[in-house]
Structure formats: structure tokens, C-alpha cells
Amino acid sequence: xxxxxxLDEVREASDYLTPLFDLVADDMEAINRIILDKAVxxxxxxxxxxxxxIDSGGKRLRPMLALASAKLxxxxxxxxIRTASAVEFMHTATLxxxxxxxxxxxxxxxxxxxxxxxNQASVLVGDFxxxxxFKMFVxxxxxxxxxxMSNAAATIAEGEVMQLAAAKNTSTTEDEYLAIINAKTAxxxxxxxxxxxxxxxxxxxxxxxLRSYGKNLGLAFxxxxxxxxxxxDSQRLGKSVGDDFRExxxxxxxxxxxxxxxxxxxxxxxxxxADGDIKEGDLEHAVSxxxxxxxxxxxxxxxxxxxxxxxxxxxxxxxxREKSALEQVITFCISRTN
Amino acid sequence: xxxxxxLDEVREASDYLTPLFDLVADDMEAINRIILDKAVxxxxxxxxxxxxxIDSGGKRLRPMLALASAKLxxxxxxxxIRTASAVEFMHTATLxxxxxxxxxxxxxxxxxxxxxxxNQASVLVGDFxxxxxFKMFVxxxxxxxxxxMSNAAATIAEGEVMQLAAAKNTSTTEDEYLAIINAKTAxxxxxxxxxxxxxxxxxxxxxxxLRSYGKNLGLAFxxxxxxxxxxxDSQRLGKSVGDDFRExxxxxxxxxxxxxxxxxxxxxxxxxxADGDIKEGDLEHAVSxxxxxxxxxxxxxxxxxxxxxxxxxxxxxxxxREKSALEQVITFCISRTN
Numbered sequence: 246x247x248x249x250x251x252l253d254e255v256r257e258a259s260d261y262l263t264p265l266f267d268l269v270a271d272d273m274e275a276i277n278r279i280i281l282d283k284a285v286x287x288x289x290x291x292x293x294x295x296x297x298x299i300d301s302g303g304k305r306l307r308p309m310l311a312l313a314s315a316k317l318x319x320x321x322x323x324x325x326i327r328t329a330s331a332v333e334f335m336h337t338a339t340l341x342x343x344x345x346x347x348x349x350x351x352x353x354x355x356x357x358x359x360x361x362x363x364n365q366a367s368v369l370v371g372d373f374x375x376x377x378x379f380k381m382f383v384x385x386x387x388x389x390x391x392x393x394m395s396n397a398a399a400t401i402a403e404g405e406v407m408q409l410a411a412a413k414n415t416s417t418t419e420d421e422y423l424a425i426i427n428a429k430t431a432x433x434x435x436x437x438x439x440x441x442x443x444x445x446x447x448x449x450x451x452x453x454x455l456r457s458y459g460k461n462l463g464l465a466f467x468x469x470x471x472x473x474x475x476x477x478d479s480q481r482l483g484k485s486v487g488d489d490f491r492e493x494x495x496x497x498x499x500x501x502x503x504x505x506x507x508x509x510x511x512x513x514x515x516x517x518x519a520d521g522d523i524k525e526g527d528l529e530h531a532v533s534x535x536x537x538x539x540x541x542x543x544x545x546x547x548x549x550x551x552x553x554x555x556x557x558x559x560x561x562x563x564x565x566r567e568k569s570a571l572e573q574v575i576t577f578c579i580s581r582t583n
Numbered sequence: 584x585x586x587x588x589x590l591d592e593v594r595e596a597s598d599y600l601t602p603l604f605d606l607v608a609d610d611m612e613a614i615n616r617i618i619l620d621k622a623v624x625x626x627x628x629x630x631x632x633x634x635x636x637i638d639s640g641g642k643r644l645r646p647m648l649a650l651a652s653a654k655l656x657x658x659x660x661x662x663x664i665r666t667a668s669a670v671e672f673m674h675t676a677t678l679x680x681x682x683x684x685x686x687x688x689x690x691x692x693x694x695x696x697x698x699x700x701x702n703q704a705s706v707l708v709g710d711f712x713x714x715x716x717f718k719m720f721v722x723x724x725x726x727x728x729x730x731x732m733s734n735a736a737a738t739i740a741e742g743e744v745m746q747l748a749a750a751k752n753t754s755t756t757e758d759e760y761l762a763i764i765n766a767k768t769a770x771x772x773x774x775x776x777x778x779x780x781x782x783x784x785x786x787x788x789x790x791x792x793l794r795s796y797g798k799n800l801g802l803a804f805x806x807x808x809x810x811x812x813x814x815x816d817s818q819r820l821g822k823s824v825g826d827d828f829r830e831x832x833x834x835x836x837x838x839x840x841x842x843x844x845x846x847x848x849x850x851x852x853x854x855x856x857a858d859g860d861i862k863e864g865d866l867e868h869a870v871s872x873x874x875x876x877x878x879x880x881x882x883x884x885x886x887x888x889x890x891x892x893x894x895x896x897x898x899x900x901x902x903x904r905e906k907s908a909l910e911q912v913i914t915f916c917i918s919r920t921n
Contacts, residue, residue, distance in 0.1 A: 288744050342710060346703040365684040368706055369743045372680060375710075376737030379717060383729045391721045391729065399714030405707045406626045 261577035262304070264570035269312040272326055276308055279330040283377050294362050294370045298337050301353045306466075307437045308333045310574070314441025314455050317567035324385040324444050331381035332437045334374045335394070339401055339433075341371035346409065347492055389443040397436040404428025413493040413519050415503050415511070422500055426467040427460070434463030438571075454558050458571065461555035466578045468548035471496035472541050475532055477583060487528040493518045497547065501540035502531075510534055545579070552579045599915035600642070602908035607650040610664055614646055617668040621715050632700050632708045636675050639691045645775045646671045648800075648912070652779025652793050655905035662723040662782050669719035670775045672712045673732070677739055677771075679709035684747065685830055727781040735774040742766025751831040751857050753841050753849070760835055764805040765798070772801030776909075792896050796909065799893035804916045806886035809834035810879050813870055815921060825866040831856050835885065839878035840869075848872055883917070890917045 266273075284295035308329035315325035343349070344357040345364045351357060359367040375398065382391050407425045411417045438459025442452040474489045475498050489496050495518070503514045516522050517531065535541050552575045562568050604611075622633035646667035653663035681687070682695040683702045689695060697705040713736065720729050745763045749755045776797025780790040812827045813836050827834050833856070841852045854860050855869065873879050890913045900906050 286741055286744075288741055288748060290744055290748050291741065342706055346706060364702075365747055366744065368680055368684060369740055369747060372713075372740035373737055373744060375713065376733060376735075376740050379729075379733035380737055383726065383733045386726065388721065388724065388726070391717075395714060395717035395721045397714075399711055399718055402707055402710035402714050403624055403626055403629065406624075406628055406704065406711060409703055409707060410626060410628050 258577050258581040261573040261580070262306075264566070264573050265309050265313055268316060268567060268570045269309050272312045272329070273305065273309065275326050276305075276312075276330045276333070279326065279381075280333060283330065283334065283381065284374070286373070290362060290366055291370055291373055294341075294358050294366055295337065295374060297355070297358050297361065298340060298352075299333075301355050303353065305333060306574070307336050307433055310434065310459060310462075310571075311437040311440045313567055313571055313574075314438045314459075315444055316441070317455075317562060317565065317571065318442045318445035318447045318451065320441055320445035322444065324387060324390070325441060327381045327385045328387075328390055328440050328444065329437070331378040331385075331394070332433065332440070334378035334381070335398065335401075336433060338371040338374040338378065339405075341367045341374070343405065345371075346405065347494075349488070385444070387444055389446075390440050393436045393439055393443055397432045400428045400432040404430070404432065408494070411495050413521065414495060415499075415514050415518050417495045417500060419497065419500055422495060422497055423464070426464060426471075430467040431460045431463030434466065435459035438462070450561065454561050457558035458555045461551040461558065462575055462578055465548040465551040465555065465575065468497060468544050468551065469579060469581060472498055472544040472548070473582065474498075475535055476541050487531075490517070490528055490531055491523060493521055497544045498535050498540045499531075501543055502535045502538050505538040505540065506534060548579045552576075596915050596919040599911040599918070600644075602904070602911050603647050603651055606654060606905060606908045607647050610650045610667070611643065611647065613664050614643075614650075614668045614671070617664065617719075618671060621668065621672065621719065622712070624711070628700060628704055629708055629711055632679075632696050632704055633675065633712060635693070635696050635699065636678060636690075637671075639693050641691065643671060644804075644912070645674050645771055648772065648797060648909075649775040649778045651905055651909055651912075652776045652797075653782055654779070655793075655900060655903065655909065656780045656783035656785045656789065658779055658783035660782065662725060662728070663779060665719045665723045666725075666728055666778050666782065667775070669716040669723075669732070670771065670778070672716035672719070673736065673739075674771060676709040676712040676716065677743075679705045679712070681743065683709075684743065685832075687826070723782070725782055727784075728778050731774045731777055731781055735770045738766045738770040742768075742770065746832070749833050751859065752833060753837070753852050753856050755833040755838060757835065757838055760833060760838055761802070764802060764809075768805040768808075769798045769801030772804065773797035776800070788899065792899050795896035796893045799889040799896065800913055800916055803886040803889040803893065803913065806835060806882050806889065807917060807919060810836055810882040810886070811920065812836075813873055814879050825869075828855070828866050828869055829861065831859055835882045836873050836878045837869075839881055840873045840876050843876040843878065844872060886917045890914075 280299055284292050284299060286292060311329040311332050312325055340352065341358060344352060344359050345367050349357050350360050382394050404425050408429060411421060411425060435456045436459070439452055439456040442455045471489065474486065474496065477486055499518065503511060513530065517527050555575050556572055559568055559571060618637055622630050622637060624630060649667040649670050650663055678690065679696055682690060682697050683705050687695050688698050720732050742763050746767060749759060749763060773794045774797070777790055777794040780793045809827065812824060812834065815824055837852070837856065841849060851868065855865050893913050894910055897906055897909060
């Protein structure tokens with residue numbers, strides 16, 4: 246007989262995360278405890294500010310990737326727990342600094358830490374969390390994980406600087422954009438995914454397979470993020486549609502619309518993005534240009550193609566519950582709507 | 584017969600650094616090359632901004648301590664070079680973030696990076712340098728050095744947050760001030776000094792002796808810094824006398840003057856520091872109150888007493904050129920005028 250399933254319950258993108266959630270549920274409890282524990286400081290402002298972001302309901306995708314990778318590689322030990330916690334701390338530190346650099350006022354539907362405690366505290370607590378992350382990596386004791394993670398830390402910052410340098414520059418190419426998201430987003434996904442193989446001391450080909458999986462997954466994730474910024478549902482996204490437009494951030498939907506557009510349209514892009522002169526109705530016009538040139542569609546299409554690369558990267562592993570969970574994360578990343 | 588030596592050449596504080604300079608001169612050339620090399624990035628802004636600060640004529644005291652400590656401990660190898668370079672990168676990263684947090688406009692007599700490239704770039708390039716520092720520590724391959732340095736990174740940030748939380752608070756105690764400078768300044772001095780013993784795998788007592796030397800040297804250094812902010816020569820200091828006063832930063836000269844002062848004087852301190860309401864002539868009045876209560880003198884006196892502790896910490900080492908150079912650094916720190 247069955248029950249009548251409302252249409253929007255049939256297949257939510259987040260359903261594709263369920264196998265991953267189930268796989269790492271026990272470990273994630275341990276991680277949540279460690280995160281609470283390591284955000285502690287005698288300096289009141291540190292746990293307050295850190296928890297504001299840590300408790301704000303992020304999906305914890307990056308630490309889950311680290312855990313699933315360790316399980317896929319049959320790692321025996323407890324180092325993956327600390328590694329995954331530290332990955333989440335690195336990510337949180339990056340978000341704190343990002344919000345200062347982007348002058349963002351909301352994240353995940355809440356006021357950003359900098360709006361409550363100020364830019365200064367956000368910079369310094371970010372530094373503290375990064376320091377704590379490295380302490381945890383040291384505790385794990387794997388030189389190989391330390392190498393992966395210190396590379397990621399430098400690369401992420403480099404990507405953020407590249408993004409800052411490209412801001413408002415409408416002639417940024419797709420390749421330059423790719424280099425930016427590869428550094429600022431994909432580097433941490435790939436390090437998280439690689440860490441399990443490194444901990445388990447698996448052969449080099451498995452380590453690179455997971456690195457490649459994580460990198461391409463991260464690219465897909467960021468491409469979708471950038472597409473949703475022009476097409477998403479503000480309520481569900483926890484941030485406002487058009488944030489990137491208002492900040493003059495150069496993302497693929499804009500790059501493609503600019504390149505595919507008429508010279509008249511380029512005048513519009515240069516006024517709004519390069520000069521930051523945004524009037525009532527400009528965002529709607531921007532979105533309509535993107536639709537005209539199928540720029541958002543093309544961005545999702547690029548995401549799917551990186552998703553395919555990520556899937557192929559995993560192919561060398563025999564079928565398993567872990568592999569299937571990691572594959573479904575790809576489907577989540579390319580089909581998510583928030 | 585000899586030449587006539589002008590009085591001000593007889594004994595400059597910096598003369599006490601000469602034995603250290605001589606001891607590490609060759610290694611410092613290698614370090615300067617590594618620093619140039621590791622500040623490289625395809626992202627133009629990174630080397631530009633990093634070099635602005637790196638080339639600005641800092642004394643490189645912290646990396647020299649790391650080198651001298653390695654020599655004192657008869658370390659054989661090349662890891663001390665990379666360790667010392669990474670220590671300087673950590674320090675540079677801290678300065679970049681500090682200047683953003685303090686909204687400083689000059690450092691070492693030059694415009695701060697944030698005044699030229701902006702706060703955003705300063706935050707991100709600081710993150711990049713910290714990432715590069717950790718990559719270098721990983722290259723050294725000593726888990727013990729990594730442990731020391733990741734602890735230092737978290738502690739320094741914690742100290743900066745403590746300092747931010749204490750800003751403008753005239754009721755801050757000397758103990759609270761000590762906790763702040765212990766974290767924000769002494770932690771890196773002590774880690775640098777300890778690193779040589781850690782690399783050379785010397786017994787625990789030598790490692791703690793050097794850690795204690797570095798910590799107390801760092802305390803003395805910061806105390807003198809804070810005293811000079813009210814008594815130094817702006818030209819030679821490369822920063823303006825009274826910066827701390829104008830920023831409402833709580834340092835020992837102020838803490839002592841507040842505590843030793845009359846209730847009328849406390850009204851003055853609360854207006855200028857807590858409320859930030861500073862009028863023409865207030866800095867001069869502040870300095871005269873400090874003189875009345877011998878607050879600057881007492882700050883130098885405290886510095887000398889930490890200097891004594893630093894000297895005693897070194898006592899377990901047999902006499903050597905290295906030990907003597909490290910001892911003279913103490914004299915430099917407590918007698919410097921810029």
C-alpha cells in the first residue's frame with residue numbers, strides 16, 4: 246500500500262549524503278567532542294566566537310571526507326579522528342578570515358562573527374584555530390599528513406590572495422578562475438580525502454586517486470556554490486542570492502556571461518562589477534543575462550564534468566560501502582540546491 | 584695611540600648583539616636566501632607584500648636565537664637553517680595581522696603593508712606566510728620542533744586575543760599583562776631558543792633551560808618595548824612615541840601609573856585610555872605622570888629582573904662562545920633604546 250510521498254521528499258540532494266552520514270556517524274560524535282574541547286581557552290572570546298561558527302550547522306563535509314577516506318583505506322587506529330577535527334578547524338579558520346576579507350554580514354543564515362565580535366577578533370581567533378589545527382596534526386604524528394596539511398594551508402591562502410587580486414576584474418579568464426577555486430576550495434577537499442590513505446600508508450596510486458577525487462569534488466562543489474549564488478533560494482542557502490554580484494566577486498557565471506555577451510552587455514558588467522556602481526534592478530538584469538547566455542546552466546555542466554572525473558578517480562578501488570558513499574557525495578555536490 | 588672614539592660609539596646597546604651576529608653570520612646568509620625563495624608565488628601581491636616587511640630591516644633576533652641555540656647544543660645538520668627561516672616567517676605573519684588589528688600606520692619607520700595593500704591582503708598574506716612556515720617545519724622533519732612551533736602558533740594568537748580583550752581596560756592587572764606578553768611575545772622567543780636543543784635531541788633539562796632563557800628574554804624584550812613607547816626616540820624607534828597611548832593599549836607603564844596614581848589621575852587615565860578621549864597635551868601629561876610614579880623606571884627594572892632569570896637559566900651550560908653570545912643578547916634587550 247505504502248504512504249503518499251510528497252514530491253519534494255522523493256529525492257532531496259541531501260539524501261545522497263545519507264550513506265556518508267551513516268558510515269561516519271560514530272566517529273563524528275567523537276569529532277564533535279574534540280572540537281568542543283579544542284576550542285576551549287581561558288580567553289572567553291575564543292570559545293564564544295569559535296562556537297558561533299562551529300555550531301552554526303555546517304555539513305562538516307570536509308571532516309567526513311577524511312573519515313570516509315580512512316575507512317575506505319582500512320586504516321586501523323584513531324589518528325583519523327584528530328585529523329578530521331583539525332581539518333574542520335582549518336576550514337573554520339578560513340571562513341573567519343574570508344568573512345573579514347569579503348566584509349560579509351551573514352553566513353549560514355546567521356550574523357557573521359565579525360559583525361558580532363569585530364574584524365580584529367575574527368582575524369585572531371582564526372589564527373588561534375589554525376594553530377590548534379596544527380597542534381592536532383602534530384598529535385596524530387604522521388609526517389605525511391602534516392606535509393599534506395601544511396601544503397593545503399599555504400595553498401588556500403594563496404587562492405584567497407588570487408581571488409582578492411582578481412576582484413572586480415571582468416577580464417578574468419575561466420582558467421584563472423579555476424586556479425583560484427582549485428586553491429581556495431579544492432585544496433582542502435583533496436587534502437581531507439587524501440589524509441585517510443596517508444594515515445593508512447596505502448600505495449602512492451591510492452593516495453593520488455583520493456587526492457584527485459577530493460580535488461575534482463571540491464571544484465564541483467565550488468562551481469555549484471557559485472551558480473547557486475545567482476540562482477539559489479536565499480532562505481535555504483543561508484546567504485543572500487547576489488552576494489557575489491554585490492561584492493564584485495568574479496565567478497564562472499559572470500565570466501561566461503561577460504565573454505558570451507554583446508559589447509553593450511559588457512558595458513553593463515563593467516559598470517556593475519568593475520566600477521561597483523549597482524542600481525535597483527541590476528541584479529535581476531544580471532541574472533537575466535546569465536539565463537540568456539546559459540551561463541548558470543554551463544556552470545552546473547562544468548560541475549558535473551568535474552564530478553565525472555572525481556568518480557573515475559575512485560574507480561581503482563574495489564566496490565565497497567565506503568566507495569559507494571564517496572560516490573554519492575559527488576551526486577550531492579552537483580545536485581545540491583543549498 | 585688609538586683614535587678618539589666619539590662618546591656615543593663607546594657602548595651602543597646594539598654592540599651587545601655583535602657576538603651573536605658573528606656567530607650566525609654564515610647561516611643568516613643562507614636564511615636570507617631561503618626567505619627570498621619561500622616568499623615567492625605566482626600571485627604577484629604575495630612577494631611584494633611579504634618583502635615590504637621582510638626587507639624592512641628588522642633585526643632577525645628570533646631566527647638568530649634559533650641558530651645560536653642549535654650551535655650551543657652542537658647540532659650537526661642543516662635543519663636549524665630552515666627552522667630559523669620558518670620562525671622569521673611566523674613572526675612576519677604575526678606582524679602583518681597585528682598591524683591590521685592595531686590599525687597601525689607605520690612600522691620600522693615605513694608605512695605598514697596594510698596602508699599600501701589593504702587589510703584584506705595583509706590578513707591573507709599573513710596566512711600564506713604561516714602556511715609556508717609550517718611547510719618548512721615539516722621539511723625539517725622533526726616532530727619535536729613541529730610540536731614546539733604549533734604550540735607557539737596557537738599561544739601567540741591566544742595572547743593577541745587576550746590583548747584585544749584587555750584593550751582600554753585600565754583595571755588590567757600586572758599579572759594579566761604578563762600573561763598577555765608571555766603569550767604574544769615570549770612564546771616565540773622561547774620556541775626559537777628551544778628549537779636548537781630539540782633538533783640536537785639534547786636532554787630535557789637543556790631543552791627546558793633554553794625554553795626558560797627564551798621566555799624570560801622575550802618578557803624583558805617586550806617590557807622594554809612597552810617602556811620605550813613612552814620614553815623612546817621616535818626617529819630611532821621607527822615608530823611614534825605614544826602609539827600605545829593613542830591606541831588605548833594596556834602596558835605596564837600605564838598599569839603602574841594607574842595603580843600608583845591619585846583618584847584624580849585615574850579620572851585622567853579613564854578618560855584618555857578607557858574612553859579614548861585624547862586632547863592636545865594629554866600624551867605629555869601621561870608621560871609626566873609616569874615619571875612621577877617612576878612607572879617607566881619600574882618597567883625597565885622588571886625587564887632587568889627577567890633578564891637575570893634568563894641568564895640563570897643558561898647557567899647549566901659550560902662556558903662557550905655561544906653561551907656568551909646568548910648572554911649578551913640579554914644585555915642588548917634590557918639596554919636597547921630602539
